[in-house]
Amino acid sequence: MATPINKIKVTSHLEERASTGGKNQKIYWRMMFTWVDENGKRQRKSKSTGLAVKGNKTRAEEMLREEVGKLEALVNSKVFAGGMLVADLVEEWLASINPLLNPKNKRRIKLTTYGGYEMNVQRTIAPYFRQKGTRLSELTYKDIDDFYDVQLERVTAMTVTKFHANISLALRYAFQKGYIQSYEAIMKKVTRPTPDRYTGKFLKESETVELVNAVKGHRLELGVLLGAFYGLRRSEIVGLRWESINFEANAITIEHTVTVATIAGKNVIVADDTTKTKSSYRTLPLIPIIRTKLLMVKEEQEQHRKLCGKSYNTAEGHYIYTDALGNRIKPDYLSSEFPKFLDKHGFRRIRFHDLRHSCASLLLANGVTIKEIQDWLGHSTFKTTADIYAHLDSDSKLATAAAMSWIEHTSLAQAVTES
Secondary structure (H helix, E strand, O other): OOOOOOOOOOEEEEEEEEOOOHHHOOEEEEEEEEEEOOOOOEEEEEEEEEEEOOOOHHHHHHHHHHHHHHHHHHHHHHHHOOOOEHHHHHHHHHHHHOOOOOOOOOOOOOHHHHHHHHHHHHHHHHHHHHHHOOEHHHOOHHHHHHHHHHHHOOOOHHHHHHHHHHHHHHHHHHHHOOOOOOOHHHHOOOOOOOOOOOOOOOOOHHHHHHHHHHOOOOOOHHHHHHHHHOOOOHHHHHOOEHHHEEOOOOEEEEOOEEEEEEEOOEEEEEEEOOOOOHHHOEEEEOOHHHHHHHHHHHHHHHHHHHHHHHHOOOOOOOEOOEOOOOOEOOHHHHHHHHHHHHHHOOOOOOOOOHHHHHHHHHHHHOOOOHHHHHHHHOOOOHHHHHHHHHHHOHHHHHHHHHHOHHHHHOHHHHHHHHO
């Protein structure tokens, strides 16, 4: 473990000082500070309170205490920043971006994003480096590489890339605060893990038809329909509101999401008029079958509202996906209940999010281009869509195979023809 570093203490007192005003000379309180720096040299500083001595001693003492705190923080941050533990640094960085602690910060991050950062730091990054006792001044790329190697034994490379992002942000914060001279000198040498390309599970068309038929009348039905046909994310399905549906224009707009953030170990529901990315905000056609289903849901909600009276949750009743009491369906319900339904009814197990992948797979199989799928699913870039689904683009592969016509002139082709 690292040896503790003694914190610099600043001593202080008030002195009476006369202003240089000739005949109108006045006596003011002046704050005097003294401390011993990291080299053992005594340092002094003074600062005027701007307060007249008469009747202001209590206020001057309050100002003195405040200034001592600020000065100690300043000298210690400059002198001992390099000596602070890496674990303390990442926790300080985490606190600096906490949207609950910094609500007025215009650059604040989303609660869901912060929740992921908090989990990474508190469960993995900080405990590891605290146990190692690594100080910021001692940190090298090898320390970070060793951390990645240890984590790769228990989690995926994708998870480690998230740790990498958090450590990079924390070191950038340290640079901005003046704790270190450069963060790039460390991070540019770090070997960032390359995550394996994820290949989701996809339902065939026949399986999708069977699933939709089996889920009819179940509470999961609406979620399955929207996930399989529109490829909506869980947050987008739960966040759908009646104001997002234009029955006259037969359009459905994805503009509101409901997500779960884990903050300080507790799940917090976040309802927001924002989508995952700007491209996720999109308007899609409302086909007759889905339109009819939504009108049935709307009528059912009205019946529940009348039957339940004051017990009906009118605050959440404007959401489409609700229970009989008007309570909005929780995002976790879809993730947890969907696999159980599949097991119970003999379907092969997939994640609820795989309905989104299945939607893309079925679109590709029916001749829809990757670019059109990007717009349909609301991906921010073409590359995102292509990386995930290009391996399913059978038409382009068939065209490539057809272009290799030379094989038809070989003896193998003649043998196939004769057979």
